[in-house]
Amino acid sequence: MKDNIPVKPGVSATVDAAITHIQRRYRMARIAFLLVAVVTVTGVVAFMTPASGHADGEAAPIFVTKIPPGYRDWRLISVAHEEGNLNSFAAVLGNDVAIKAYRDGKLPFPDGTIIAALHYHHVPSEENNKVFGRAQSFVPGPPTNVQFMVKDSTKYAATGGWGFAHFQDGKPGDPAFMKTCFPCHAQAKASDLVFTHYAP
Amino acid sequence: MKDNIPVKPGVSATVDAAITHIQRRYRMARIAFLLVAVVTVTGVVAFMTPASGHADGEAAPIFVTKIPPGYRDWRLISVAHEEGNLNSFAAVLGNDVAIKAYRDGKLPFPDGTIIAALHYHHVPSEENNKVFGRAQSFVPGPPTNVQFMVKDSTKYAATGGWGFAHFQDGKPGDPAFMKTCFPCHAQAKASDLVFTHYAP
Numbered sequence: 001m002k003d004n005i006p007v008k009p010g011v012s013a014t015v016d017a018a019i020t021h022i023q024r025r026y027r028m029a030r031i032a033f034l035l036v037a038v039v040t041v042t043g044v045v046a047f048m049t050p051a052s053g054h055a056d057g058e059a060a061p062i063f064v065t066k067i068p069p070g071y072r073d074w075r076l077i078s079v080a081h082e083e084g085n086l087n088s089f090a091a092v093l094g095n096d097v098a099i100k101a102y103r104d105g106k107l108p109f110p111d112g113t114i115i116a117a118l119h120y121h122h123v124p125s126e127e128n129n130k131v132f133g134r135a136q137s138f139v140p141g142p143p144t145n146v147q148f149m150v151k152d153s154t155k156y157a158a159t160g161g162w163g164f165a166h167f168q169d170g171k172p173g174d175p176a177f178m179k180t181c182f183p184c185h186a187q188a189k190a191s192d193l194v195f196t197h198y199a200p
Numbered sequence: 201m202k203d204n205i206p207v208k209p210g211v212s213a214t215v216d217a218a219i220t221h222i223q224r225r226y227r228m229a230r231i232a233f234l235l236v237a238v239v240t241v242t243g244v245v246a247f248m249t250p251a252s253g254h255a256d257g258e259a260a261p262i263f264v265t266k267i268p269p270g271y272r273d274w275r276l277i278s279v280a281h282e283e284g285n286l287n288s289f290a291a292v293l294g295n296d297v298a299i300k301a302y303r304d305g306k307l308p309f310p311d312g313t314i315i316a317a318l319h320y321h322h323v324p325s326e327e328n329n330k331v332f333g334r335a336q337s338f339v340p341g342p343p344t345n346v347q348f349m350v351k352d353s354t355k356y357a358a359t360g361g362w363g364f365a366h367f368q369d370g371k372p373g374d375p376a377f378m379k380t381c382f383p384c385h386a387q388a389k390a391s392d393l394v395f396t397h398y399a400p
Binding site: 072073074075076078079080081082083084089090091093118120122127128131132134136137138139140143184187188195196197199200 | 272273274275276278279280281282283284289290291293318320322327328331332334335336337338339340343384387388395396397399400
């Protein structure tokens with residue numbers, strides 16, 4: 001089909017031929033461009049599609065999407081306080097496997113270890129400050145989120161053997177956010193990706 | 201018996217009699233003094249001896265002097281952070297009676313409740329700050345002390361039904377220090393003398 005290029009009537013056949021040539025070239029170039037584009041897009045899509053559970057570097061990470069039951073009854077590992085943007089309190093609890101591993105002082109943590117970090121706002125306690133007579137007391141405010149690390153060296157091989165989890169109001173964190181867990185925790189290689197130490 | 205007062209031989213009988221009189225007076229004064237002293241000391245001792253479990257204002261408070269076994273395995277009630285002179289982290293744990301009472305939301309706490317406050321220095325975490333890229337992370341440093349509140353309305357009636365305890369390096373706090381617990385906690389009458397609320 002002819003492209004919509006205005007051609008003056010009466011121009012010589014040579015010009016006609018030249019214009020047709022250009023039109024064909026343009027069409028071919030467009031086809032070529034489209035072909036390259038399709039191949040590229042296909043390649044990108046193939047790259048992004050999560051492969052389930054492959055232990056090679058290309059596999060997409062798997063996250064924990066169900067809250068481990070009974071975590072609120074687990075024993076204490078430690079506490080923490082983050083200032084800055086987080087401004088949060090943490091109570092870090094561990095299931096029996098976790099507590100035993102910490103107390104035995106053995107690394108890496110065995111499969112079955114689950115560590116829970118319960119986060120709350122870090123807020124001043126007006127009632128305590130009245131008793132103390134000065135502003136110095138901070139207590140947990142409303143809960144912000146609960147995060148977990150679940151050890152399964154096979155299932156979570158893509159993220160150092162740990163399945164990361166984040167729940168806010170019972171809902172898991174979105175994938176984009178969850179992807180930030182592992183690169184940060186990977187910097188704690190010496191302690192099997194776990195930042196929290198045991199408080200005696 | 202004669203006191204060891206040198207008497208010159210050959211002095212008249214009158215002087216002898218005078219001296220003997222003085223000696224007897226001196227002896228009687230000494231006896232009188234000793235008698236008064238004994239009565240006074242007895243009175244002081246009687247006053248200081250702890251009366252066990254009397255519910256009147258005169259009874260001396262009783263403190264907990266043995267660490268409740270297994271407290272490190274109890275469940276989490278909450279966490280706390282004190283600035284100022286204390287500069288400390290607390291992990292507050294409770295035995296089963298305590299946890300149930302908190303979750304039932306019932307006051308006063310029943311007899312058998314034991315609440316443990318594990319205290320640590322509140323220290324910056326250099327290793328975490330390196331990963332965060334800024335100074336914002338605080339973790340428990342060395343333990344400072346462990347404190348307990350043990351509910352027994354009869355035994356500890358003098359201190360609101362609670363036996364207070366403080367241990368540092370396994371040793372109980374001295375009585376003068378322990379006497380400061382109750383007057384401060386008494387200001388939390390509305391929550392049965394307990395400052396810590398349950399963190400969900």
